[in-house]
Amino acid sequence: MLEKPPLTTGLNVAELEKRLRRYLLTPKQLESLGYPTESPLHRGKAVICNPFPPYESVRDARCSESGSNGSGSDEMEDDGTLTDRNVQSNLRRCARCSRGFFVLRDKYLTTERCVYHYGKPFRGSYSCCQAPEGSAGCVSAKLHVWTGVELGVNSPLNGYVVTKPRKMPPEGYGVYAIDCEMCYTTGGLELCKVSVVAMNGVVIYDKYVKPDNTIVDYNTRFSGITHKHFHNNSSVKSLKEVHEDLMEFISADTILIGHALENDLKALKIIHGTVVDTSVTFPHHFGLPYRRSLRSLMKSILQRDIQTSCHDSVQDAVACVELMLFRLACDFHHFPKITV
Numbered sequence: 001m002l003e004k005p006p007l008t009t010g011l012n013v014a015e016l017e018k019r020l021r022r023y024l025l026t027p028k029q030l031e032s033l034g035y036p037t038e039s040p041l042h043r044g045k046a047v048i049c050n051p052f053p054p055y056e057s058v059r060d061a062r063c064s065e066s067g068s069n070g071s072g073s074d075e076m077e078d079d080g081t082l083t084d085r086n087v088q089s090n091l092r093r094c095a096r097c098s099r100g101f102f103v104l105r106d107k108y109l110t111t112e113r114c115v116y117h118y119g120k121p122f123r124g125s126y127s128c129c130q131a132p133e134g135s136a137g138c139v140s141a142k143l144h145v146w147t148g149v150e151l152g153v154n155s156p157l158n159g160y161v162v163t164k165p166r167k168m169p170p171e172g173y174g175v176y177a178i179d180c181e182m183c184y185t186t187g188g189l190e191l192c193k194v195s196v197v198a199m200n201g202v203v204i205y206d207k208y209v210k211p212d213n214t215i216v217d218y219n220t221r222f223s224g225i226t227h228k229h230f231h232n233n234s235s236v237k238s239l240k241e242v243h244e245d246l247m248e249f250i251s252a253d254t255i256l257i258g259h260a261l262e263n264d265l266k267a268l269k270i271i272h273g274t275v276v277d278t279s280v281t282f283p284h285h286f287g288l289p290y291r292r293s294l295r296s297l298m299k300s301i302l303q304r305d306i307q308t309s310c311h312d313s314v315q316d317a318v319a320c321v322e323l324m325l326f327r328l329a330c331d332f333h334h335f336p337k338i339t340v
């Protein structure tokens with residue numbers, strides 16, 4: 001039986017930072033896990049090499065043909081008509097049911113309902129309804145949705161900020177855990193809430209964010225977000241405001257901790273290379289591309305239930321802090337090795 005070490009380290013922030021640096025992802029890991037990185041050709045713009053298609057994609061051919069998904073490009077004719085070229089570039093694949101659909105700029109051309117399973121297939125059946133794999137979906141939504149990035153190379157991507165190098169402040173560069181909630185818009189998965197937590201569990205930043213594009217689906221089952229969060233809420237931020245706020249205390253050397261943090265950094269549109277990813281620190285025993293969920297890590301390592309109803313970004317960020325404190329306690333205080 002694994003003895004549970006304490007979750008407080010008694011370390012000052014500078015020492016904590018130093019110890020956490022041994023878990024940082026390498027540039028190669030960042031790239032291969034699909035983290036946004038700065039384009040070597042287009043300064044300030046992002047490249048994402050997305051290795052995790054939820055479904056077999058029909059868009060492989062398109063990617064290899066153009067060498068890019070060109071989300072920054074505009075291939076529609078001025079009069080809005082479909083040409084062979086823009087048919088290709090406006091074809092999306094639904095992240096829920098895998099059907100193809102078309103979005104032209106901010107307008108859905110395909111308006112059929114999305115019938116899907118919200119659970120994952122596991123041992124031949126879906127976790128949501130236990131129906132056999134391949135069977136018709138158990139829930140439906142008004143429209144299909146897409147993630148905003150496609151399988152393979154996505155570049156150059158606009159609207160990103162790159163964290164800047166800064167002279168080390170006396171108290172260190174800082175360590176924070178980040179978790180975001182996203183909803184589906186015409187532009188893909190977009191940020192609608194961001195939570196930043198310090199290593200002592202204190203919430204540093206927790207804001208709702210209004211997506212730039214039209215919201216198609218609040219993704220409430222997973223995000224916990226509904227239209228009420230944006231209605232008559234004067235504290236809702238824009239992504240630009242979030243960038244300004246976060247860049248005040250996050251520099252290039254600040255350690256950001258998260259679970260599969262590439263998804264959060266994509267939604268935040270932040271290019272940052274100093275990352276601890278708990279899905280890598282606590283790997284799946286089959287190795288990549290398999291990754292343990294945050295919920296299952298918390299259950300098996302800390303014997304705690306999280307995400308019992310829907311996701312709470314503060315709770316998830318705190319969970320990442322606790323997992324890393326546990327890891328430090330094990331690795332630096334000679335507790336028994338963690339088996340996950």
Ligand SMILES: [Zn+2]
Binds near residue numbers: 116131
């Ligand atoms: Zn189902």
Ligand SMILES: [Zn+2]
Binds near residue numbers: 096143
């Ligand atoms: Zn769909």
